[in-house]
Amino acid sequence: SHVPDVAPEASHRGIEVVLAGHTHGGQVRLPFVGAITTRSRIGLYYDRGLSQWAAPNRPGWTALYINQGVGTSLLPLRFWCPPTWAVVELGAER
Secondary structure, eight states: OOSGGGHHHHHHTTOOEEEEOSSGGGSBEETTTEESOOOOTTOTTOSSEEEEEEOSSSSSEEEEEEOOOSOOSSSSOOBSOOOOOOOOOOOOOO
């Protein structure tokens, strides 16, 4: 998904993984405060990285990974939020 806002619905439906961007990691972050804004409905806490949402599926949760990306939105600047590339490896449990 482009936006992480789908995570609550995805977890409700039992989807195991959501990969998202859109937040740019907050793009402008302050030390000890974090992101100023993420333009996401699920809140500032979910600005980047991995989080888990309870879900009615075999593992019992939906993994939400938000990559802060390499670009910008609205303003062409990043502060305290370096561009990030990620390699995500998905595999079946054995």
